[in-house]
Amino acid sequence: MAHAYTPGLKVLHHTIVKKNRRLPIKGKVTKNIGDILNPNDIVATTDLPGNVQMVKVANLLNIGPADVLDVMMVSDGDSVKKGEMIAQTEGMFGFFKSDVKSPIDGTIESISGVTGQIVMRDAPIPVEVDAYMTGVVKEIIPEEGVIVESEAAFIQGIFGIGGESRGNMEILVKDREQELTADLLNESHKGKIVVGGSFISLETYKKALSLGVAGVVIGGFNYYDLEDILGYTLGVAITGSEDLVTSLIVTEGYGNIRMGSRTYDLLKEHDGKFVSINGATQIRAGVIRPEIVIPLKDDEIPKTPIHESEEKGIGEGSLVRVIRAPYFGRMGLVKSLPSALQKMESETMVRVAEVEIDDDILIIPRSNLEMVETD
């Protein structure tokens, strides 16, 4: 049977989710293998080196750079307090002395006789990494962090903004076609992950922000509204570091597009559960998609075998979604994958798939199809 490799988005009822929780630099791991974790548990800590301040001692004292070494009252590695005198000239006959005081609490890192400046460093900045999701410590990465594992339902979106977030999930719409409108949001949604259907407007998203909603999961959003939220035009899809109260996960794409039925049904099945989400997206080689992790309790774990990603690509019978005009957003079953190149309306010669959509057989370039990976 013919196959075509087109990476798809995952919509899984039951899988093993593993998360690497690492420090940016080496530090201390605070958990052990087998420990049961809640999302807010700290798994590793470290201190980032403090910010650096450069003090132009030679300029401040009006002396040559080479003379700086003679006037310093502190040495490399010394700790100093803000306002403490760190350099002083001899003056004339013991009078008219000039001095330099430390602008910060910190340490002296280096003193240069070439440039006449000293480098000082602020106090270290503590950094902590939490568990992100409910789970078990599966592995320790010495001095760096842990690998957390969880049996969970797992859904990927196509695009998101805002980083990690968590909270109880609440479905706010009747069906996957309904737009998430402002009137559906109220004070009770603070700290929750809310799920809408086809679309959220900028105005509604702003209301979610003002209410302190932890996250929104939605079918579509307008590209041009992103600028209003981010304060800049999003030129490349690399997100996750935005400082937003409400992370946004878009499951289908830009525009008003009803949420995929499998995605919506799976979310609905877990309405009210505590979930972890991450809006971070990176569309480059080594793609990262936004995600919703719904950890399962022992009694919720289905008897069916755990789904393992096969990445076998599209084959006959695969469920696919069209991801480009003119049939954008429609779903269907692959009927066949003819091997010969075919000419499209645009005259582009491509490999195609014959896809059955709503009783019609449509010819669509394979690269415009996305496999819907489901279990």
Place this chain on the structure above:
Amino acid sequence: MELKSILATDCGSTTTKAILIQKIDGEYRLTYRGEAPTTVEAPFEDVTRGVLNAVMEIEELAERKILDGDEIMSPQKNGEGVDIYISTSSAGGGLQMMVAGVVKSMSGESAERAALGAGSIVMDVMASNDGRLPHEKIKRIRDLRPDMILLSGGIDGGTVSHVVELAEILHAANPQPRLGQNYKLPVIYAGNKNAQDQIRTTLGDMVDLDITENIRPVLERENLEPSRDKIHDLFMEHVMQQAPGYKKLMSWTDAPIMPTPGAVGSLIEMIAEKEKITVVGVDIGGATTDIFSVFEGKFNRTVSANLGMSYSICNVLAEAGLDNVLRWVPFDIDRKELTNRIGNKMIRPTTVPQSLEELFLEQAIAREALRLSFIQHKEFATSLKGVQKERTISDAFDQTSSGESLVNMMDLDLLVGSGGVLSHAPRREQSARMLIDAFMPEGITQLAVDSIFMMPQLGVLANIEKEDLAEEARTAALEVFHKDCLIRLGTCIAPVGKAKDGATVLAAEFAMPDGSTIHHNLKKNELYRIEAPYEPIQAKLTPDKKMNIGAGKGEPIETTVYGGVVGLILDGRDRPITIPNDSESRLAALKSWSEAVNEYPNTNS
């Protein structure tokens, strides 16, 4: 040594492309090509897997054994194996560098030119006078995590304190390399030679310091070659060693692996030098657009890091502005709908235009991406800044100063395009139109596309340094470049000057290869195509008295031009090209230009 067969690969960030070059009847030709997904990332994490897969495709097509298990058989014996194997690489995001100089527009720019010329992406140019405070610079260095840093500054014998100050900032930042935690960041120092000792003392053991000749020994002269070579060496020794599978790949190749754009650049440089022509080359990819040029014997490369056709397509929209994109679209479309469509291409970058409408949009964006990249290139490819010029009284009214762009479109001989949207456009006429509309060539300019983006492999082939191979390899590279790499689109003939609407701007006469003669009086704003093969055609071009076709206003030219798969394109449009603002006239103008070259199907309907 005679080379009978050459295998070359280019390991890109998504695809590994292999080509087989063979000597057939005394000349080198591209015979087969194969490709496979690049395997630098999980689950494979070994670049050689993708290389072997691409080579296996060639084996199947050529019905020739090249691999013995997981090894390339070399030299060729009894029709099996190949004589040499070479490769380029841009996998894992290519070579990412940060450069630093004392004065941004002087040593900073020279350092940037050296790094770009070596094929790297320049993430930031740090300079003493860039307006950022030390702690801002330190934060930036920490955040960027480059693969390598090039530090320069000061002319030989000049002041040392500024460049040492940059080194102190670097030391305070304690930069970590992007790949691998267990090696030190390579730093190249190419500044004032009198500061070398202080630089050594300042940076100490914290980084892997390499010292080379000053990039700007005197204000009037750049010395980029030693730094470029050093970057290539360190790329091999350090950066590539960290990427999965590269140690093995390096042990297979007969010449050092080059960064892909570095190889393309050196090929273009060689062609310009050998044929004594001026060249502009462009490679428009999904994330970035690279432009290479050789004018006045000087090579320049720029990377527009966020102008591309998929990953960074929204950035083209942001930088060009919606109106500039829309002016090329031959139908009316709701602005919000358009931005959502472009946004969807960004998040689903591998899709292709199925409908004609989608193709129009994609090619409209390509025009703007190319235009913006070329503007950036022209601004960067300048004569050296900060150089004092001696002036005489005759220069009194000549307002030129140092730092002028070297790019002179009237002097341009050859414009080569590559990258999906240009190389794989359904009709070659579309590639020609995109090149003309974006680059706006003036006078007489040959147009070509690199059919399968073979320039990287040919570039590394032309750079083989082993004595017994070098000459033969260079011959092979040039032969394949002319015979198989370039698809000649034709020649654009565009007079420049001011003319009234409806006026004739050029009278052209061509003695065609079939013996016939073609006359055409080109009107202002007209686009006219004459089908003609890639063969010499005698042309007599007489511009209007206010127009210039290369010899000056009103001066006629008799010369030889070449056709191609598209032919001769006479372009009577303004420079820059003006498109009417009102919708009706705009659509009419776009339609007439498209029809003139038979650009799209059904444009009559």
